[in-house]
Amino acid sequence: MNALTVNLKPVLELTDEQFFKLCQANQDLKFERTATGELIIMPPTGGETGNRNGRLTQQLMNWTDTDGTGIAFDSSTCFKLPNGADRSPDAAWIKLERWNTLTEEEKEKFPPICPDFVIELLSPSDSLKATQEKMKEYLDNGVSLGFLINRKSRQVEIYRQGKEVEVLESPATLSGEDVLNGFVLQLEKIW
Template identity: 45%
Template sequence: MVQTPPQYLIQQDFEQLCLDHPDRMLERTAQGELVEVAPVGGEGSSQEADLIGDLIIWNRQTKLGKVFSSQGAFKLPFGSTRAADVAWVQLDRWEALTSEQRIGFPPICPDFVIELRSQSISHGVIKPQSLSELRTKMAEYLASGLRLGWLINPHDRQVEIYRAGQAVQVISMPTTLSGENVLPGFELRV
C-alpha cells in the first residue's frame, strides 16, 4: 500500500520526503504545498531534451554558467522548491555556493528557466499540463530573482516571455527567442 504524503510540508520535511522517495518527482510551493509532478510523454520528453541540448551547446562555447535538467530542484528565496524543465545559473553565482549547497537543493534562483507545457500522463489520462500551475511556477521564479524565463506552450502555439520587472510578453509560434543580455548570443527557434 502506497502511503500518501501530507499536502503541506515545511522545507526540512520536504527534503526528507524526497530522500525517502527518490523515484517520485516532487516540488513544494512557497506556501508549503506538496506538488507531485506527473511524467511527460515521449514527445514532451524529446522536446525537453532538445531544449537542454541547445542550451548546453551554447554554454559549452561561452562557459558562462551551469545548465540543469528537470531532475534538479532549487530552493528558491521566495520559499518554494522548484525544478524547471531547463534551468541555467550564471557561473559566478553558482561558484559562490558552498559544495554542500551545490549537492542538495541549491538555495538560489536560476537566472534563466524554460518551462515546456507538455502532455502529462496522470491516472491513465493524457492531457496538457495545467497552464495556471506553470504560470504560478513562473511567478515564483520571478519573485525569487529570475532574470529571464520562457513558458513554451506548443498546445496553444504561444510562448510567454518573463522578464524581471516587466509585464509578461506573449508571442505566437513559430518564432526565434533571444537570450537577450542574460544568455548573450543564445537564440532558440521554436
C-alpha cells in the same frame, strides 16, 4: 494525469533536510514544494514532451559549454527559492559567479539559489494557469528571463524582470537577450 497537491501542514511540516530525503527515497517520483509547504507530486512526462524537453536542455547545455559564463541544469534539478519554495524548472541557467558562491554541500542538495533563466515546457498534464503562476513566482524570486512554451497553441510567453509578459505566436527562435548573451533557442524541433 495532473499534478497532485498535498497539504501536510495539519500533520507535519517538512524541514529542508526531510524534503531532500523524501525526494531521494522516492526517486521514481518528482516532487516540488510550494512556499507555504504544500507538497506537489508531479506526473511523469510522456514521450513527446520528454523528447522536446531533452531538445531544449540539449540546446541550452551546448550553448553553456561554448559560452562558459554559467552553468545549465535539466528538469531533474530542484532549486530552493528565496521564498521557501522548492521548484524544478524544465531547464535553467545560473551565472557562474553566482553558482560559485554556494558551498559544495549546497550544490549537492537542492541549491538555495534562484536561476537567472528558466524554461517551462507545458505538457498535456500541466495547467496553463498554474504554470503561469510558477513563472511569476520565478520572477518574484529573482529570475531575469523566462520562457513558457505552449506546444499545443504554439505560443511562447516571455517573462522579464519589471516588464509585462510578452506573448509570441509560433516563433522560430527565441533570444537569450542580455541574460544569455548570444543564446538562440531553435524551436523547429520543439513544436
